[in-house]
Amino acid sequence: MPAPTSHVVTNQPPPPHVPDPLRADPALRAALARNAPPWAAALAARASAFAGDPENHALATLANESPPRLRGWDRYGHRVDEIEFHPSWNTLMARAVALGLNGVAWLEPRRGAHAARAARYLLWGQVEAGHGCPITMTYASVPVLRQHPEIAADWVPRAGASVHDPRPLPVPQKDGAILGMAMTEKQGGSDVRANTTVATPGDGGWLLTGHKWFCSSPHADGFLVLAQAPEGLTCFLVPRLRPDGSRNDIQIQRLKDKLGNRSNPSSEIELWGAFATPIGPLGRGVPTIVGMVNHTRLDCILGSTATMRAALVAAAWHAHHRSAFGRPLVRQPLMRAVLADLQLEYEGAVAMAMRVARAYDDGHAGDAHARGFMRIATAITKYYVCKRTPAFVAEALECLGGSGYVEESGMPRLFRESPLNGIWEGSGNVMCLDVVRALSREPEAAAALHDALRAPAGRDARYDAVLSRVERAMADRDAAEGSARQWVEDLALLLQAGELLEAGPPDIAEAFCASRLAARSATFGALPPGVPLEVAIARALEL
16 A cells, blocks of 8 residues: 655755764864864864764764763662763763863873864764763863872873773772862852862861762762862862772762753762862962863863854754755745854854964963963853854754754754853853953953954954944943943954954955944844855855
């Protein structure tokens, strides 16, 4: 019996498959060539092959459909505080580590390792975001651990190992290590100076007692924790297992039921005399851990940019293969405007993400000017790119119509992920206040920003007009804090526009300045008349 004609499927896109995401992304290729050394290209190509493998995308789906579970007790009533994962999680972790996204950049003897890593993170981050959290914290912990050479000797090589080793063993017995952190508490949140966790000397080290509101990746081998020592707030390394192999006194009270990032466990923990070792000077916990926070903020930028790209690819794929009202969606003028606008947003984000990553290489190599730029540009870019991502993903989801609202499309997972990096490591207000403080208290950062903004001046009248406006706003110290969101956004757009004016295709730079500096709309696709779209459309559809 023939099938009913209603079951003959027509005008539906084939399953999305971009086997080489780097080849399909001219914006990332250009940013990689501009900011990373030539040897980074081969590593990026390897990451692209991983990111284009359908098996890894299937693993990502499984890891989010089967989230981790807390096993607090064994059958005999012993407290075990273990996290049980679907096998897909550890496979994704192993592949991220094999790509060198953990601490490898710190062990690479050649300059350019951080920008090279950034490109790989941007590619692999398009597969799944949840496991990126422990990968990021492991990467970001290395400069902090190096402040304690005796600790670093055991931990740093394993944080940069190419092997993922989830076995519950003391770190000296492991092939690789993963790190987490626990800074915030119920009463303070971002105001970590309000922490009440107490650290007292004892048991051959220090003992920590208190409650942590967010402990990221409680399955990690060790955690950077802030606690109040007699000298003041101090940074400590708290291992999951004591040196003798016994379980440290860390109790996982519950896993957070989060909006997104569901493959990654986030928890509340209780420390009951947990063994710890101070990292950095006693009483200098915030300055010590800032070295970690700046690097996690870099990965917030990279992760949000990767989420943008994944959403844009899904929208472009659908529009390329779907017809409506007698024409393919990609030939519909309004859809073309939306896709072009999304591409322009991504162009600015990826150009600036890679530029900031390059500053980490130059800054760590001893360039004081780059160090100042790294400091201020990370905060500015983290604020703007992470803030724009939810609106970006929502627009991309809408390009798929009702299908985009269905879990099978993958778009709901991207949408749930999209706000996270705007909150993690400093929400919008915290980032803007950080920019205000850096400009008023850190001359190196202020000078570096001034030079970066002035370099493209004179190339575009719209750029110059916004630059004059933001300089006036920044000069009004009395009003600077209350209006910080407005002028930090201007700073972000100027930095992005400057990168495109100096190195981007002329039509991309022209369209970006026309749509972001001369006229802005709260919605994507509402471009002013005359904006050149063809290059942006072609780059969006280069799948």
